[in-house]
Amino acid sequence: MKITENEDKEIVKMIREGLAATGGYCPCRRERTPETKCMCKEFKEQIKDPEFEGFCHCMLYYKSLEN
Template sequence: MGIRLNEDKEIVATIREGLKAKGGYCPCRLQRIEDNKCICKEFREQMADPNFEGYCHCRLYYKFKD
């Protein structure tokens, strides 16, 4: 299991700008709540799920199984 950044550097740059502008909260979500602080609760749960492989909601990170 591992995590990598999106292979598209423009997406990474855009999401990082969004994170900065929102003070570390997910740029893809409206609510500024603890669960939406990067790395958000949803992706933490996906990282813990042995069956999950794929991007986080914003597509900043990609989780792979091997």
């Protein structure tokens, strides 16, 4: 398993700017709680899930099941 950044630099730039503006909270969500601080709870759970492969909600990170 490995986590990589989206290869699309424009998306990465946009999300990183969003994160900077919110002080580290997920720019794709309205709630600002410890669960929505990047890396958010949802993505941490997707990382733990042996079946999950794909992007986090914002598409900043990609979880690949292969190394």
